[in-house]
Amino acid sequence: xxxxxxxxxxxxxxxxxPFADDRxxxxxxxxxxIKEEYGEDSIITKMISPYFGKRGxxxxxxxxxxxxxxxxxxxxPLDRLLPILxxxxxxxxxxxxxxxxFDRDEMRRGDLxxxxxxxxxxxxxxxxNLSAFVFDLATRTKHAEVVRTVGKAASQLSSALFLSKDxxxxxxxxxxxxMEILRRKTSSLFMSAAKCAVLLATDxxxxxxxxxxxxxxxxxxxxxxxxxxxxxxxxxDLGKEPDSDITNRFQSLITIEAxxxxxxxxxxxxxxxxxxxxxxxxxxxxxILIRSGGTxxxxxxxxxxxxxxxxxxxxxxxxxxxxxxxxxxDIISI
Numbered sequence: 501x502x503x504x505x506x507x508x509x510x511x512x513x514x515x516x517x518p519f520a521d522d523r524x525x526x527x528x529x530x531x532x533x534i535k536e537e538y539g540e541d542s543i544i545t546k547m548i549s550p551y552f553g554k555r556g557x558x559x560x561x562x563x564x565x566x567x568x569x570x571x572x573x574x575x576x577p578l579d580r581l582l583p584i585l586x587x588x589x590x591x592x593x594x595x596x597x598x599x600x601x602f603d604r605d606e607m608r609r610g611d612l613x614x615x616x617x618x619x620x621x622x623x624x625x626x627x628x629n630l631s632a633f634v635f636d637l638a639t640r641t642k643h644a645e646v647v648r649t650v651g652k653a654a655s656q657l658s659s660a661l662f663l664s665k666d667x668x669x670x671x672x673x674x675x676x677x678x679m680e681i682l683r684r685k686t687s688s689l690f691m692s693a694a695k696c697a698v699l700l701a702t703d704x705x706x707x708x709x710x711x712x713x714x715x716x717x718x719x720x721x722x723x724x725x726x727x728x729x730x731x732x733x734x735x736x737d738l739g740k741e742p743d744s745d746i747t748n749r750f751q752s753l754i755t756i757e758a759x760x761x762x763x764x765x766x767x768x769x770x771x772x773x774x775x776x777x778x779x780x781x782x783x784x785x786x787x788i789l790i791r792s793g794g795t796x797x798x799x800x801x802x803x804x805x806x807x808x809x810x811x812x813x814x815x816x817x818x819x820x821x822x823x824x825x826x827x828x829x830d831i832i833s834i
Contacts, residue, residue, distance in 0.1 A: 518827050519562055525578065526561045526585050527553060533586045537633065547618055548626060551593050555609040560592055560693040561585035562828060563718065567697040567711050569821040576701075580641065584696045587637035587650055592689055594630035595657050597623050602661060605744050631658070638696075646696045653692035660684035667750040670775050678753050682723050683716070690719030714812045718829065721805035724798055725832045727752050731789050746782045746789075749774050753801065758794025766792055799834045806832055 517523075530552040538544040564584055569576050578585075599605070600613040601620055607613060615623035631654060638650040663681050667673065694715025698708050730745040731754060745752065751774055759770050766788045772778040773785055789795060809829045816822055 518824050519558075522562055522565050522824075523558045525565075526558045526589065529582050530586050530589060533583075533637070544626065544629075547614075547622070548593075548630070550611075551597075551614065552589065555611070556589070556593070557831075558589060559722070559828065559831070560588045560689055562824075563690060563715060564588060564693045564697040566821050566825045566828065567694045567714070568701045570816055570819070570825060571698065571701040571707065571711075574820045580700055581697060583637040583640040584646065584650075584693075584700070587634040588689060588693045588696070590630050590637070591634045591650070591654060591657065594627045594634075595661065595685075595689075597627040597630075598661055602664065603744055603748060603750075641696075641700060643699060646699050649692050649695050649699065653688045656684040656688040660688075664750075667752070668748065669751060672756065672759060672771075672775065673751045675753060675756055678751070678756065679720075682720060682753075686723035686726075687716050687719030690722065691715035694718070710812055710815075714809055717805045717808040717812075718832075721802050721809065721829075721832050724753065724802040724805065725834055727754055728795055728798055728802065728834055731786055731795055743782050743786075746785050749777070752798075754789055754794045754798050756794075757797035758789045758792040761794060761797065762788060762792035802832065802834055 531549070534545055534549060534552060538548075561584075564581060565578065568578070568581050596608060597614045600608055601615050601623060605613055606616050614626070618626075634650060634654060635647070638647045641647070660681050664685065667678070667681065691712055692715070695708070695712040698711040702708065727745070755770065755774060759767055762770060769780060769784070770788060770792075773780050806829055810826070813822055813825055813829075
């Protein structure tokens with residue numbers, strides 16, 4: 501194959517997936533670090549390696565790469581950032597292992613969930629171990645504030661798993677309570693990904709504050725979009741059955757908005773289903789959440805957080821990295 505053909509093929513690949521090369525860097529880093537920590541042929545490596553391969557989107561470590569290079573330059577070497585890329589992705593996957601147990605989700609990324617494949621005891625043990633390992637990785641940056649940032653995100657994430665039980669409640673949860681859980685469960689790790697990257701890239705407090713908020717807003721928009729997909733999406737969108745939030749009767753910003761906006765008959769059905777544990781066809785609940793305007797209202801919230809992210813990027817000159825960050829925001833399509 502001649503050079504012109506190779507260049508054309510690479511350009512087509514970049515257009516179809518602008519994150520491909522960076523995602524592969526993350527996958528290779530995780531593979532090397534996991535084998536180094538647990539042994540190339542160990543049972544733990546064989547159990548967890550598939551979860552760090554090509555299945556996941558790797559959005560959190562991608563965010564780290566692009567925040568870092570937005571400040572340091574498109575070609576800035578990533579050596580100092582590699583432990584954080586691994587730490588953030590490992591923390592995320594450890595939380596998913598536990599999350600699936602709590603939510604009784606038997607599928608993850610189009611495959612059986614970890615606890616279904618290996619049992620609940622193995623899942624909890626591995627998740628506990630991985631959650632501890634992220635601190636080891638964070639210390640490799642030799643940056644105290646980075647370690648504190650990872651620690652805070654891990655603390656918020658673990659508390660969210662406990663607090664999430666209250667999303668199934670006999671009274672309507674408040675918007676403030678739901679957003680607090682959302683920020684602990686999802687935004688905290690995106691915010692950590694951005695903050696760790698900016699801390700390793702600069703000492704400027706204004707830039708650090710701006711990019712930390714960028715990560716928080718991105719994570720909030722991303723989770724709201726996921727909540728919308730859980731109502732309006734498909735198995736292909738989520739990699740698991742989209743009915744689980746409804747069948748588990750978890751309240752969300754969508755249910756809050758729906759109960760505010762629904763007509764009296766629909767509101768009574770929602771209250772019976774979510775607050776009084778009465779049985780209704782999940783498809784009826786889905787249709788009420790949509791026709792009441794609940795999902796539409798949350799789409800507007802999501803768009804607001806997305807726009808905040810775009811506004812931050814407006815302050816930076818055009819570059820390949822800025823283009824990739826815009827593409828990362830564009831993923832949050834609704």
